[in-house]
Every structure is written in structure tokens, then in C-alpha cells.
Amino acid sequence: MSKYIIEGGHRLNGNIKPQGAKNEALQVISAVLLTSEPVTIHNVPNILDVKNLIDLLRAMNVKVEKIGEHSYRFQADDLDEDYISSADFVARCAGLRGSVLVVGPLLARLGQSYFAKPGGDKIGRRKVDTHISGLSKLGAMIAYNEERQAYYLVTVNGLKGCYMLLDEASVTGTANIIMAASLAEGTTTIYNAACEPYVQQLCRMLSQMGVKIEGIGSNLLRITGTDHIGGADHTILPDMIEVGSFIGMAALTQSELTIKDVSYDNLGIIPDSFRRLGIRLERRGDDIFIPAQDVYEIETNLDGSIPTIADAPWPGLTPDLLSVMLVTATQCRGSVLIHQKMFESRLFFVDRLIDMGAQIMLCDPHRAVVIGLDHKMPLRANNMHSPDIRAGIAMLIAALSAKGMSTIDNIDQIDRGYEAIDTRLSSAGACISRRE
Known part of the structure; x- marks a missing residue:
């Protein structure tokens, strides 16, 4: 069984291109x-x-x-x-x-x-x-x-x-x-x-x-x-889930990144959903440019209450990105409720993020409240096990921002949905290696 060894704390830079969907x-x-x-x-x-x-x-x-x-x-x-x-x-x-x-x-x-x-x-x-x-x-x-x-x-x-x-x-x-x-x-x-x-x-x-x-x-x-x-x-179109994953990686590592050839018109509500977490996105032709930011502030509701980010049938937000948005929110400023309606076990991986220092309250199998740390308390390195594709990429995003060396086992789950992700992230400045 393969695993990833990740040295966190490195900023990404340059260009990265999503795979086919x-x-x-x-x-x-x-x-x-x-x-x-x-x-x-x-x-x-x-x-x-x-x-x-x-x-x-x-x-x-x-x-x-x-x-x-x-x-x-x-x-x-x-x-x-x-x-x-x-x-x-x-x-x-x-x-x-x-x-x-x-x-x-x-x-x-x-x-x-x-x-x-x-x-x-x-x-x-x-x-x-x-x-x-x-x-x-x-x-x-x-x-x-x-x-x-x-x-x-x-x-x-x-x-x-x-x-x-x-x-x-x-x-x-x-x-x-x-x-x-x-x-x-x-x-x-x-x-x-x-x-x-x-x-x-x-x-x-x-x-x-x-x-x-x-x-x-x-x-x-x-x-x-x-x-x-x-x-x-x-x-085949570019993979919108991978585009969203790269947006989350850029924000959690406070990086400047350009995502190339994203088929922007087919992304639907995804860019605006990340903007709700305070992430600035700039469309440049068919690319997305993400500038480095000191602060990512979660938008509150008009009445001042905690916002909810939830999945819904298209053109609503795809459930495959909620794990990414949850881990991204851990270092934003403010709080957000993540509501995963479709699958009742997809949020259970948050225990690993809590071990890394994230402030998350799991309300039930479908809902979790994330209290952002505003990059003032970096996540800690951890040893993790990937239960599914999307939890696996969320753990990888967390490890990229954490101080120290993290490992992720069972990365066959990540391989099921992400092509040579270690090689592509390494070319963008990440410190990640694959071990058998």
C-alpha cells in the first residue's frame, strides 16, 4: 500500500492544469x-x-x-x-x-x-x-x-x-x-x-x-x-472537482496560483462558493488567478448569523467539494456550517483535522461547524488514513499547510480520482513524495 509524505508550510506558485473530468x-x-x-x-x-x-x-x-x-x-x-x-x-x-x-x-x-x-x-x-x-x-x-x-x-x-x-x-x-x-x-x-x-x-x-x-x-x-x-x-471537460481542490490548496497555503484551462463557463456556482470563504478569484480568459492573501474572511449572512454552505443538485454546489471547502475554512476568519446532505459518512474524517488543531464541531453525520483559525494557529502535522477520494484530498490540503511532516496512508483512494497529484503539486512548489 502506498502513502504520501508531505512537508507542510511551503507556498505554491506558478501554473497548474486540471485533468479530464x-x-x-x-x-x-x-x-x-x-x-x-x-x-x-x-x-x-x-x-x-x-x-x-x-x-x-x-x-x-x-x-x-x-x-x-x-x-x-x-x-x-x-x-x-x-x-x-x-x-x-x-x-x-x-x-x-x-x-x-x-x-x-x-x-x-x-x-x-x-x-x-x-x-x-x-x-x-x-x-x-x-x-x-x-x-x-x-x-x-x-x-x-x-x-x-x-x-x-x-x-x-x-x-x-x-x-x-x-x-x-x-x-x-x-x-x-x-x-x-x-x-x-x-x-x-x-x-x-x-x-x-x-x-x-x-x-x-x-x-x-x-x-x-x-x-x-x-x-x-x-x-x-x-x-x-x-x-x-x-x-472530456476539465474536472471541476480538481479545479475546486486547487482553489482550496491555494487559500490554505496562502499561495498565488493560476489554474489553467478550467472551462470556466461550466464551473457554475463553484467560484462564488469559494468567494463566500473570502477567497479572491480572478477570471483571466479560461484561467483562474488566485492571489496570495493575508486574510480570508468568511462572509456572514445579512442578519449576522453564521452562513451555511450546503450541497444541492446542479446548478447547486456539488457534494464532492464540501470536504475541500471544510478544510479550507479551518484557516479562514469567521465560522461556517458545512451541511453534507447526500452522504451520511463523508464528514467523519474531520476527527483527523481536529487532531491537527482544527476547531470543528461535528453536529451529526451530515453537519459540521468550522471555526476558522485565521492562519494564527497553523495546523499540526499528523499521520492519516484516507477513507475516500474527497476526504483524501482534503487531508492532503491540510497537510500542505501544516507545520512538520505528515503522512497519508491508503492513497489508492486519492489515485482513484486525482492523476499524479504528487508530481503536479511538486512542480508548483509543494514538498510531497510517494512511498510504497
């Missing part, structure tokens, strides 16, 4: 299963979750050709249906959260698919109800296989378009249903659909492949199914 990559790579024609995808992040998904596609006999540092060509013209029904396929899927996204395409194209209980982060329950309900409405029959601990989905006469109102605006649930509906007969209307930029990107790629999709960017989508889906050439 993890969440989009998992969706659009899964979508190649819908067609037998070649699909080329650029700006693919070199991270563990994406590597594992590509390896899963290879095991399904998808042809995968790496044509550039971050570009791949896929062709699923000879899928191995025996393997897709095997115990090994189910076991692989169970260890990879992103594998849920192959269910919709496989069901639509082959008429059957296993749906393993998802693995991945240890951040509490992650429901698959929206996926199951939506695919069922399209005509899938569903049974639970006790031996393989997976759902088995099958269609008799193919999928049929319908109207559905999702119980929650699930990103992966929406993506799965969109992909399944692309090969369904008739029109599928999805209300309360997730509309994150990554879902929009999936829709644009499918439109390029010949699927008619109306309402892209809204929570009301209409997908007209087709019996032929062609190839595509698609470029």
Missing part, C-alpha cells in the same frame, strides 16, 4: 458499449477508477487503443456475452463504483445485464434505486441473484420509451437511463433529471452518435430512441 469519463467510456462503431475520446484522466473501467471493457472484448497520452479509441463490435454473464464480471463490477454505468448500455444492446452492488468510497449508503426504477420503467424485468449478490436485469421484447419522474436527481442514475433509452423504442421523457455539465456532455456525445435528445442542460429530457448508434469523437 473523472465523472464524465466514466459515463462517456461506458457509452461506447452502445455501438459497434469506433468511438474516440480525448482528455481521458489517467486515474485508477478510469483505468479499472477500461480494463473491464477490455475483459468484455472491447477493442481499446491508446492513441495519445490522454486519448483512446474504443470499438465494441464483438462483445463477449459469456464473460458479461460470468461471476468474474460481477466480482469486478462490485469493486468499481463506476461499473454501474455499463448496466444501461448492456441492457439496451444485449437485452440483459448484471447489476452488482457498487463498491468504491466508504461514505455511507449509495442507493441504486433510481437506476433500478428507471430501467424497470423502460421494460426491464429485475430479480436479485443471491449467489452473485447482484441484480439481474433482462428484457423480453426490448426496451420501450416512457415517461418517468425520478425520485432523486441522481447523476449516474440519469446517465444510465439516458444510455438505455437511446436504443429503446419510442420516446423517453425524464423529469427531475440530473443536469450537471457531465450529463450534458454525455448527451452531446450521444447526439453526435445519432440519438435525438431534447432539453440538454435542463431537468426535463426527451430521448428518442434509435436502432442504430454510430461512432463519435469526443473531448
